[in-house]
Amino acid sequence: MTSLFKYLGKFNTLSKEAEKAIAELSKTITVKKNTDLQPIGHTCKTIYFVNKGVARIYYFKDGVDITESFAFDNNIIARVESLFTGKPSRKAIQIIEDSEIVAINSTQLFKLYDKFPEIERLFRLIFESAYVDTVNRIEGIQFHTAEERYNSLIKDAPDVLKRVPLKYVASYLGITQVSLSRIRGSK
Amino acid sequence: MTSLFKYLGKFNTLSKEAEKAIAELSKTITVKKNTDLQPIGHTCKTIYFVNKGVARIYYFKDGVDITESFAFDNNIIARVESLFTGKPSRKAIQIIEDSEIVAINSTQLFKLYDKFPEIERLFRLIFESAYVDTVNRIEGIQFHTAEERYNSLIKDAPDVLKRVPLKYVASYLGITQVSLSRIRGSK
DNA sequence: GTGATTATTTATCATATGTTAAGTACTTCC
DNA sequence: GGAAGTACTTAACATATGATAAATAATCAC
Numbered sequence: 001m002t003s004l005f006k007y008l009g010k011f012n013t014l015s016k017e018a019e020k021a022i023a024e025l026s027k028t029i030t031v032k033k034n035t036d037l038q039p040i041g042h043t044c045k046t047i048y049f050v051n052k053g054v055a056r057i058y059y060f061k062d063g064v065d066i067t068e069s070f071a072f073d074n075n076i077i078a079r080v081e082s083l084f085t086g087k088p089s090r091k092a093i094q095i096i097e098d099s100e101i102v103a104i105n106s107t108q109l110f111k112l113y114d115k116f117p118e119i120e121r122l123f124r125l126i127f128e129s130a131y132v133d134t135v136n137r138i139e140g141i142q143f144h145t146a147e148e149r150y151n152s153l154i155k156d157a158p159d160v161l162k163r164v165p166l167k168y169v170a171s172y173l174g175i176t177q178v179s180l181s182r183i184r185g186s187k
Numbered sequence: 188m189t190s191l192f193k194y195l196g197k198f199n200t201l202s203k204e205a206e207k208a209i210a211e212l213s214k215t216i217t218v219k220k221n222t223d224l225q226p227i228g229h230t231c232k233t234i235y236f237v238n239k240g241v242a243r244i245y246y247f248k249d250g251v252d253i254t255e256s257f258a259f260d261n262n263i264i265a266r267v268e269s270l271f272t273g274k275p276s277r278k279a280i281q282i283i284e285d286s287e288i289v290a291i292n293s294t295q296l297f298k299l300y301d302k303f304p305e306i307e308r309l310f311r312l313i314f315e316s317a318y319v320d321t322v323n324r325i326e327g328i329q330f331h332t333a334e335e336r337y338n339s340l341i342k343d344a345p346d347v348l349k350r351v352p353l354k355y356v357a358s359y360l361g362i363t364q365v366s367l368s369r370i371r372g373s374k
Numbered sequence: 375g376t377g378a379t380t381a382t383t384t385a386t387c388a389t390a391t392g393t394t395a396a397g398t399a400c401t402t403c404c
Numbered sequence: 405g406g407a408a409g410t411a412c413t414t415a416a417c418a419t420a421t422g423a424t425a426a427a428t429a430a431t432c433a434c
Contacts, residue, residue, distance in 0.1 A: 080318060080322060081322050084315045120304070124307065127311075127315060127318060128314060129271065131271070131314060134322055137325065141325065143248050143361070166412065174329040175392085176391075177411090178391090181412060182413085184413085185414075352380095363421075365384090365421090366422070369383085371382095
């Protein structure tokens with residue numbers, strides 16, 4: 001769980017008591033590739049930290065599997081549209097390669113906010129940062145061609161292409177797998 | 188400023204002292220149509236609340252004016268990608284019709300967070316909600332045709348079309364104005 | 375109110391991406 | 405290690421949206 005606290009420390013410095021409180025409601029699990037951590041239709045009550053491995057959030061649009069986002073080593077992943085609303089999520093979290101994951105119980109975590117303002121601040125800062133990433137992503141989706149999007153993925157996150165099946169990358173980029181192959185072929 | 192506190196009250200109940208503290212660093216201004224509240228290149232240090240009127244966030248992509256988002260009566264608008272990072276924003280906020288705006292000094296507001304955890308919580312909840320909206324918007328952009336996006340805009344926010352020039356709506360939907368006209372014409 | 379500017383529509387042609395289908399390459403599992 | 409399934413590519417055709425240009429409509433300034 002060391003790397004979790006190293007990650008959290010980048011957002012806010014925590015007291016020993018706060019770290020202990022978070023550790024108490026977290027547990028490390030190893031997960032086999034292709035496993036769903038949480039199924040579609042379930043209300044999200046867990047924030048996951050990818051210690052080592054890869055995960056993605058996905059859902060079905062007209063029967064087609066769509067990847068919303070990826071998380072690699074040392075990053076957090078959660079279905080915020082359910083986590084923050086309490087509504088069931090239409091999305092699932094899937095593990096893409098054999099991974100080591102820290103599962104943080106969000107119901108209990110949110111209860112800690114009253115006792116530990118430093119923890120509330122920590123997660124405020126984490127999700128503010130994620131919010132900024134999401135706002136920036138809209139720009140990338142809306143006003144770049146698929147090829148430009150693919151090129152900047154190669155540049156910003158070359159790991160994705162090595163560790164994630166292309167079919168998942170395609171829907172993440174907002175195109176079909178066939179289009180992605182065409183773009184790759186034209187190089 | 189009454190409607191601002193009515194809006195804030197939907198997210199978190201505030202003590203009188205907290206309300207007073209927020210009121211002290213806010214000021215109501217009337218702004219003429221087509222005015223930029225804050226120019227491009229400026230680091231965002233203000234959160235705006237639209238008391239009455241319409242505002243939008245926009246930027247230039249290859250010389251073309253792109254609308255990122257709108258805010259109507261009784262809503263908040265801020266360039267979060269600058270507000271939360273401290274970096275200069277490539278975006279501007281423009282007033283679209285003569286409006287009454289409450290400007291909240293964010294530098295001072297963030298300082299209140301230490302003294303008033305209830306204010307930190309309030310804005311955490313506000314931006315968590317905005318984050319969820321943004322995540323949901325990606326889905327709309329990425330996997331619906333321009334026509335579907337236009338139809339759901341009519342349905343969810345008919346005001347937009349009445350109060351906002353179509354050229355701004357087009358880039359918000361991620362298409363050119365000519366395409367938007369074609370879609371409207373085909374009905 | 376008239377002219378000038380700005381907003382919107384319509385038409386034509388170009389192009390990126392989608393759809394379907396088939397073929398090849400790679401994995402997995404008994 | 406061979407069969408079966410899964411992942412990826414390639415090709416041909418269809419279609420939505422972009423680009424450019426020109427026409428009309430609405431708004432603004434004096």
